[in-house]
Amino acid sequence: MNTLSAAAIAQPAPQEFALSGAWTVRGLGTLAPRLAALSAPAGSGLVVDCAGIEALDTAGAWVLQKLLRQLRAAGSAVHLRDFRPEFARLLAMVGKDLSTQVPVTSALLPVSSVPSSHLEHLGRSAAGSLEQVMALLGFVGEIALAFTACLAHPVRFRWRPMLYNLRSAGFDALPIVGLLSFLLGIVVAYQGADQLRQYGANIFIADLVGLSMLREFAPLMTAIIVAGRSGSAYAAQIGTMSVNEEIDALRALGIAPLDLLVLPKILALSIALPLLTVFADLLGVFGGMLMARAQLGVGFGEFLDRLVKAVSVTAYLVGVCKAPVFAFIIAVVGCFHGFRTRGGADSVGRQTTRSVVQSIFLVIVADALFSVAFSVLDL
Structure with a gap:
């Protein structure tokens, strides 16, 4: 039976951090002091190598989001490298309500700071309205099925x-x-x-x-x-x-x-x-x-x-x-x-x-x- 190692973070170069181990509830115990003492050069691009991450749960994703926000707060552009797709989906789900989102890519891509255009905002609003209309129609269908079931079995009413x-x-x-x-x-x-x-x-x-x-x-x-x-x-x-x-x-x-x-x-x-x-x-x-x-x-x-x-x-x-x-x-x-x-x-x-x-x-x-x-x- 394989045993996962504890979560760890290293800095092999001034502009690079390497993450390894199990970023889970069980593996995060000794990581807090290291994160508190972490420092990053301001105004430069940083690379976070995630190839060594063995496991990730919601607790680890939250800590990772907090780390990325800490690095960005120092004025650095942050990029994730070799981040597994399943981990990327969990990280995005945990951080969807955060004000700052870090792009997750397999290659080094710049962070886009271009604001949304009015046309994009209009498109998103139209898509949201269409989704709401379809959900309302589905809800009406569920009501029709429930009403039919009550007619078939009046004791349910x-x-x-x-x-x-x-x-x-x-x-x-x-x-x-x-x-x-x-x-x-x-x-x-x-x-x-x-x-x-x-x-x-x-x-x-x-x-x-x-x-x-x-x-x-x-x-x-x-x-x-x-x-x-x-x-x-x-x-x-x-x-x-x-x-x-x-x-x-x-x-x-x-x-x-x-x-x-x-x-x-x-x-x-x-x-x-x-x-x-x-x-x-x-x-x-x-x-x-x-x-x-x-x-x-x-x-x-x-x-x-x-x-x-x-x-x-x-x-x-x-x-x-x-x-x-x-x-x-x-x-x-x-x-x-x-x-x-x-x-x-x-x-x-x-x-x-x-x-x-x-x-x-x-x-x-x-x-x-x-x-x-x-x-x-x-x-």
């Missing part, structure tokens, strides 16, 4: 988390949704009152408030409120569980995270958002009705009579039918970014912010597509 999310995302959101919808109805009626008064068309305030609130404003504003309120909560909850390794603990216990954390949220929000939209319709129309009476002298009875004639059942259902799609977008994006959380609290905040921004963006895009589709279908 977790009703208690769904009811909890139904309360937190639905019932608890009634005050803020109702208040903002009421104010929005007042604003729409107030802005249209002056124009309608000029043409003696006061009664058409019911058309303006009814169609705008029921078809567009109520479902869209409700979705935006829920995205900021519940979508962020989904991302923060799952992200915190991921950072605390609770997701891995669930898998170790044989509990599918999608069944426990994702499906109940999607189904609960798909039920809650249409109901919140109906509630927003009522409060928005009520706010517009109050402003119509105050600004245009249109009574409640006249307003309601005109509203029934102006707003068809189709126009009402158009707004309500958007809500489940918006709910699916909000829940999926929030949970997706929660599962992508890595690191610590900073990552939780970053992914939560991304979930809210992307949810609102996708909701508005979906609403625009709905408008185009309904216009083509003449609905």
Whole structure:
């Protein structure tokens, strides 16, 4: 049985260092004093010969990264020579979060200090966005498979988390949704009152408030409120569980995270958002009705009579039918970014912010597509 020698560092020439032995947890014991006393000539190119390294683990890679940073801090350009490819991959993985990266090559290559161009930055951003889109599509596919499995085995479905999310995302959101919808109805009626008064068309305030609130404003504003309120909560909850390794603990216990954390949220929000939209319709129309009476002298009875004639059942259902799609977008994006959380609290905040921004963006895009589709279908 071969025994690995302890890690060692020698300086055969002023501009060259030779590393040897096992750079592992077991072999690094006597290396600390040697590294502390190490000195390198400033302002010259240094070569670090790695041909003698017999083994390398994460502890040794971390010490090697620290050594290279120490040499570079003295103002020297550092090159690695004869570094095994498998060691190079481990060194790069350990040092990926360090501010200074040392190029690992088999030949002597200069360190490139040319900053990234705008075109390269654009390309990397596009590649990152494409990767995120593909990951989101894969996540949707996993949700579809989990939902199909729950349909095949209904005992797997977790009703208690769904009811909890139904309360937190639905019932608890009634005050803020109702208040903002009421104010929005007042604003729409107030802005249209002056124009309608000029043409003696006061009664058409019911058309303006009814169609705008029921078809567009109520479902869209409700979705935006829920995205900021519940979508962020989904991302923060799952992200915190991921950072605390609770997701891995669930898998170790044989509990599918999608069944426990994702499906109940999607189904609960798909039920809650249409109901919140109906509630927003009522409060928005009520706010517009109050402003119509105050600004245009249109009574409640006249307003309601005109509203029934102006707003068809189709126009009402158009707004309500958007809500489940918006709910699916909000829940999926929030949970997706929660599962992508890595690191610590900073990552939780970053992914939560991304979930809210992307949810609102996708909701508005979906609403625009709905408008185009309904216009083509003449609905």
